[in-house]
Amino acid sequence: MLRGMARPTLTLAALATAAVSGLEITSAQRHSRGSHGDYDAVDLQSADGRRLLVRVPNSVSAETEQSADLVALRALTTGVRGRLDFRVPTYIGQVPFSGTRAIVSDLIPGDVYSxxxxxxxxxxxxxxxxxxxxxxxxxxxxxxxxxxxxxxxxxxxxxxxxxxxxxxxxxxxxxxxxxxxxxxxxxxxxxxxxxxxxxxxxxxxxxxxxxxxxxxxxxxxxxxxxxxxxxxxxxxxxxxxxxxxxxxxxxxxxxxxxxxxxxxxxxxxxxxxxxxxxxxxxxxxxxxxxxxxxxxxxxxxxxxxxxxxxxxxxxxxxxxxxxxxxxxxxxxxxxxxxxxxxxxxxxxxxxxxxxxxxxxxxxxxxxxxxxxxxxxxxxxxxxxxxxxxxxxxxxxxxxxxxxxxxxxxxxx
Structure with missing residues (x-):
């Protein structure tokens, strides 16, 4: 069963280090708007200066969406992305976890508005x-x-x-x-x-x-x-x-x-x-x-x-x-x-x-x-x-x- 209590921040940070070889994390903080979201997610700062995001889906539908998103991100090759004047998330790594998987990507800075x-x-x-x-x-x-x-x-x-x-x-x-x-x-x-x-x-x-x-x-x-x-x-x-x-x-x-x-x-x-x-x-x-x-x-x-x-x-x-x-x-x-x-x-x-x-x-x-x-x-x-x-x-x-x-x- 995917949905449950929010996973601890340190657990997700540890998953990220397992998903990305050689990753050293200097700080981690939760990205959340409540306890009923589709994903547990943590914002990571790596020793080499990267901002990363690790996410674990909390429902079957979120897991399906995450899989489809991964396929799309892989299709958006370097050549295709070069035609865009904005960034698209980059897949970094993944690791199995609790019947699903944790996905690590880069974190694009920016605010969200209505x-x-x-x-x-x-x-x-x-x-x-x-x-x-x-x-x-x-x-x-x-x-x-x-x-x-x-x-x-x-x-x-x-x-x-x-x-x-x-x-x-x-x-x-x-x-x-x-x-x-x-x-x-x-x-x-x-x-x-x-x-x-x-x-x-x-x-x-x-x-x-x-x-x-x-x-x-x-x-x-x-x-x-x-x-x-x-x-x-x-x-x-x-x-x-x-x-x-x-x-x-x-x-x-x-x-x-x-x-x-x-x-x-x-x-x-x-x-x-x-x-x-x-x-x-x-x-x-x-x-x-x-x-x-x-x-x-x-x-x-x-x-x-x-x-x-x-x-x-x-x-x-x-x-x-x-x-x-x-x-x-x-x-x-x-x-x-x-x-x-x-x-x-x-x-x-x-x-x-x-x-x-x-x-x-x-x-x-x-x-x-x-x-x-x-x-x-x-x-x-x-x-x-x-x-x-x-x-x-x-x-x-x-x-x-x-x-x-x-x-x-x-x-x-």
Whole structure:
């Protein structure tokens, strides 16, 4: 059984020395936001001046996530990382422990902020937008070489349909939402986009901030080729004054151009998070989660007909804005998972909630079609007649050169 009392700091420090040959630790302190986190974690200072982090998962789901993160970090070779202007965690070593394993990585300095706080300062918002664009501009070849998921535009559409269909079969989805979402998946224009490298699980918690720059991006378990809109729906829900600054920076920094309807799909994905929450409650046989999800879905129906709604596409008509969806998501029982501003990620007993871990996997091949540049005014995203533009950049074979050290390390 993975979950239990928090492991002592000295125990985790000792595990780190067992995982990393020759490691000498001069200090160790716990990284924790409480006793109910997904990981026990300790911040280490080594004799050679390195800052390291050792983490042990406290649940099966956290262990699964940690394994997926390791696979992704190994796929992010030196060549690929060289295309990014921020740091990605580096795997250092591991050791079996108590039915699971302790993982040691480097500790990237930086503070974690909420989505609202990230978009409160224009310079920070700009840096976040450019960081997302850098991820989406990576060559796709290394993802397939690492055996990570690849989903074309058609695959993404099929996955959304399957999710809606499964939820509709429960009999708990309002008919109005089923019709609206099915109309969205029927809108061919909405699903004409290039499949790109995506983090697959981006949220405000993913970004480490130093001053006004992004010092690191962590949490790569969802690394894949897929729909770039999946990395944006959290940003469209930010209530900071500079959310559009982040979107403008993303647009200008993206090589190859982006599709005009990316915002509509991001809005759709934001709403479908409620569907995932409902299905999680049903799978877990947790009536409280199910009731909460149903309540939020009912609120979404009301928002569909409210005066402040915005269009998803000409075919589907108005839906609730991501801002409203995010406000409802805030009501889900995940308050213990929220990170305090100023805390480090890749820390702690890090409390990523069941809701955010409940993500569907995708697999297929990348789609090469591309469309034209985006317009930043979100009210203008309803034009499904957007022209096509430049295509996705070709893969750079130099950037996908395998990192031999990582490939020779233990398998995840």
């Amino acid at each position: 989505a609202d706080e990230l978009t409160r300062d224009a310079d920070v918002a700009d840096a976040v937008g450019r960081a997302i664009a850098a991820i989406h501009s990576l060559p796709t070849a290394f993802v397939g070489e690492a055996g990570l998921p690849q989903a074309s535009a058609a695959d993404s559409r099929t996955a959304a349909l399957a999710l809606i269909g499964r939820a509709a079969d429960t009999g708990r989805l309002p008919a109005a939402l089923v019709r609206r979402w099915e109309n969205a998946t029927d809108d061919d224009a909405l699903w004409q986009f290039p499949a790109l490298v995506i983090n697959g699980g981006l949220s405000a918690d993913s970004f480490l901030i130093e001053g006004d720059r992004v010092s690191g991006v962590i949490g790569w378990a969802g690394l894949a080729v897929g729909d770039p809109a999946k990395d944006l729906h959290w940003l469209l829900g930010a209530r900071g004054a500079n959310a559009e600054v982040a979107l403008a920076a993303y647009t200008s920094a993206r090589s190859g151009g982006i599709d005009r309807l990316i915002a509509q799909r991001a809005l759709l994905y934001g709403e479908l998070e409620l569907v995932k929450w409902l299905l999680h409650g049903i799978d877990a046989r947790d009536s409280a989660i199910v009731d909460d999800a149903v309540s939020m879905l009912d609120g979404l129906v009301e928002g569909v007909h409210a005066e402040h709604v915005s269009p998803l596409s000409p075919e589907t008509g108005p839906i609730m804005t991501v801002n409203d969806v995010e406000r409802m998501l805030d009501r889900t029982p995940r308050e213990s998972a929220r990170r305090d501003p100023g805390a480090h990620l890749l820390t702690d007993s890090y409390d990523q909630s069941e809701f955010e871990r409940y993500r569907e996997g995708e697999a297929a091949g990348p789609d090469a079609d591309a469309t034209g540049p985006i317009a930043l005014d979100l009210t203008g995203f309803g034009d499904s007649s957007a022209p096509s533009g430049t295509s996705e950049p070709d893969a750079d074979t130099d950037a996908t050169t395998p990192d031999q050290d990582a490939r020779n390390s233990d398998s995840s």
